[in-house]
Amino acid sequence: MNRYQANNVNSAHQNSGFTNQNAKYKDKNVKSKNKTYFINELPTKIKYEIALIGRSNVGKSSLLNSILNEKTSRVSKKPGCTRWLGYYDFENVTLIDLPGYGYANVSKKQEALITVMVQKYILCGRIDELWILIDSRRGIMGLDIELINFVVNNDIPVKIISTKIDKKESKIIDANFRVSSKTKEGIHEIIDYIKHI
Incomplete structure (x- = not known):
């Protein structure tokens, strides 16, 4: 069964067992940052909303930190560190940090609940663009294709972000943006895009 196939979303979400945790940070470039389950x-949605998602350990937190120019999103070599919806509120755009998928360091039950949370967000009507991050060393894989098909079938605009392009093993991927959070290559283009939405 498709991991992102809609079924009994509300029931699973209500029984998730997650407790609410909010965190706020100070930053002159971002009006507010929070996270929630x-x-x-x-x-309330009043701005253009872009969500970021990708396989666990794809470099999503590093990309967010590069965009924000500070370490506010947890970076770890251990897959599956993001388990909530993080939101970063700019003047004209809100960035939503979604949990990764595939090889997350969580139980099967937690993984299923996280999938429901992500699926519910994608289908809730808020999202204007979904940025799917692809590790340039591995290329587009099965779960990536599954997610792309799901969002396209639900008429959600998609952009592909190729990450870790500084690595020797990186491959050329047909992507909207090609970035390295280590060398900062491609980061300016993303920031410029966000500023001009």
Whole structure:
């Protein structure tokens, strides 16, 4: 069965067992930053909303930190560190940090609940663009294709972000943006895109 196939979303979400945890940070470039496990606790949508998602350990947290120019998103070599919806509120755009998928360091039950949370967000009508991050060393894999098909079938605009392009093993991927959080290559293009939405 498709991992992202809609089924009994509300019931699974209500029984998730997750407790609400919010965290706020100070930053002159971002008006507010928070995280939550619950869709209904996201702030009222009044801005263009871009969500970021990708396989666990694809470099999503590093990319967010590069965009924000500070370490506010946890970076780890251990897959599956992001397990909530993080939101970063700019003047004209809100960035949503979604949990990764595939090889997450969580139990099967938690992984299923995280999938429901992500699926519910994608289908809730808020999202304007979904950025799918692809590790340039591995290319587009099965779960990536599954997710791409799911969002395209739900008429959600998608952009592909090729990450870790500084690595020797990196491959050329047909992508909207090619970035390295280590060398900062491609980061300016993403920031410029966000500024001009």
